[in-house]
Amino acid sequence: MATSTETPPSLPPTMRAVQIIAFNHPHEIRSIPTPQPRDLQPHDLLLRIAVPGLCHSDLEYLAGTFPIRLPVTASHEGTGTVLATGTAITHFRPGDRVLAGMTFNRCGECEVCRGPENYRHYCPRRGSMMSVERDGAFQEFLVVDGREATRLPARMSFATAAPLACAGATSWRAVLQCGLRPGEWIGIVGSGGGLGHLAIQMAQKAKGLKVVGIDARPEGLALSRESGADLVLDARIGTAALIEEVRKATGGAGGVHASITVSDHPTAAETACAITRNHGRMIQVAVVEMVSIPLTELIFKDLRVSGSFMASQGEIEEMLHAVVEHDIRVENNIFHGLEEVPKAVEMLKKGEYRGKACFVVDENAIGVVPGNGYV
Structure with a gap:
């Protein structure tokens, strides 16, 4: 040819x-x-x-x-x-x-x-x-x-x-899929990794969103802060404490408007849903064999769960x-x-x-x- x-x-x-x-x-x-x-x-x-x-x-x-x-x-x-x-x-x-x-x-x-x-x-x-x-x-x-x-x-x-x-393309599309307006809150579980630190900046700098970054590794927590997340939380404090901290930061409104899961930890999707307010959305990005979410999160909070792949x-x-x-x-x-x-x-x-x-x-x-x- x-x-x-x-x-x-x-x-x-x-x-x-x-x-x-x-x-x-x-x-x-x-x-x-x-x-x-x-x-x-x-x-x-x-x-x-x-x-x-x-x-x-x-x-x-x-x-x-x-x-x-x-x-x-x-x-x-x-x-x-x-x-x-x-x-x-x-x-x-x-x-x-x-x-x-x-x-x-x-x-x-x-x-x-x-x-x-x-x-x-x-x-x-x-x-x-x-x-x-x-x-x-x-x-x-x-x-x-x-x-x-x-x-x-x-x-x-x-x-x-x-x-x-x-990493960049996948993070960018996930932020877009959240469909949020400037000033709204987004949560990123796995915020201190290759995708997460980019998602923080894309959400905050390019889309004007407020960011909750969640990680469990000291270096991941440090990178989340350096990348500019408005609130950085250590996942090791437990789900109940995470929920309380996120509610306080978001004005007691029940959590972030949408969340992104870029961590492959078995409980990452559950954590993302837990910090998301009623009628919000969780975008699953991390490639894992099985995504586990408590039924109560889906039904009683009316969450929308979507997958996002590349861009x-x-x-x-x-x-x-x-x-x-x-x-x-x-x-x-x-x-x-x-x-x-x-x-x-x-x-x-x-x-x-x-x-x-x-x-x-x-x-x-x-x-x-x-x-x-x-x-």
């Missing part, structure tokens, strides 16, 4: 990739074939990866919690520079700096694809997602769906953008500009080189860093890390 690039770049036949080759086995750095411009489908983009990110759910893939094909290149948080485009791509050119979308090859015809834009990434006929059956971003070159990619704002660095591909391309574009406009900061740990991935994975397992981790693959890309005018 020819590309729209008049002179396609000459790429090496093989490239480095960090792959899962067996469940519960350390990631391996391997040499795999390089995708070539001549093989692009009409809606494809070929990227030179600049900075990919490590997500907590990468641990679930490694453990075999989700069905994936093996071997597969890990990471679904990818940023890079366009090298070549498929023949149907008109809105990107070689040299553009982009955030890769996780979804690939939506059908564009089903009810979901025809529905509201912010539902389209739920297309039941879409192709496999990045790092599931398609290789992910822990490699030097990557093919992504140009219809799901988003151009980075001029002032945003690749290192800031990479964690936004999943649509339109929501991601809106989020990227909000991050720049409202100075939303990513607590980032920057590593250099794909060789650092196995070490960072072990650090993540042990909780040895706060926030997110990303890896500089293309040191020569423009705006790789924050600084020099890039956020």
Whole structure:
């Protein structure tokens, strides 16, 4: 399949990739074939990866919690520079700096694809997602769906953008799904993690909401405060005490207007519902095997419980500009080189860093890390 690039770049036949080759086995750095411009489908983009990110759910893939094909290149948080485009791509050119979308090859015809834009990434006929059956971003070159990619704002660095591909996008959509007005209260359970610290800032800075942050780890409580939550509570004080503190902060109105669960603790959803007032909403984001909520919360408080998954391309574009406009900061740990991935994975397992981790693959890309005018 020819590309729209008049002179396609000459790429090496093989490239480095960090792959899962067996469940519960350390990631391996391997040499795999390089995708070539001549093989692009009409809606494809070929990227030179600049900075990919490590997500907590990468641990679930490694453990075999989700069905994936093996071997597969890990990471679904990818940023890079366009090298070549498929023949149907008109809105990107070689040299553009982009955030890769996780979804690939939506059908564009089903009810979901025809529905509201912010539902389209739920297309039941879409192709496999990045790092599931398609290789992910822990490699030097990557093919992504140009219809799901988003151009980075001029002032945003690749290192800031990479964690936004999943953690940021997921947090942003959850805040939007709450449907709150400025001045209303939102609760975030798991507020001091990679998603939570972004959700605090998005809710407060971009949407004008008041934020209750709940965490149970000293470092999570500290990051919640640093991220600007109006009230930070330690989940270890118990549900009754949490409810009382939240009621006092919200004027005795019975709790926050809506809550988001980004913690995978077995009681996190129950806690989120407990601090939410009657007729409020709880948005479940954390990926867990089972969500447990007392029936009394649902019936006697008339709560609305919704799930939220990633974000649509339109929501991601809106989020990227909000991050720049409202100075939303990513607590980032920057590593250099794909060789650092196995070490960072072990650090993540042990909780040895706060926030997110990303890896500089293309040191020569423009705006790789924050600084020099890039956020």
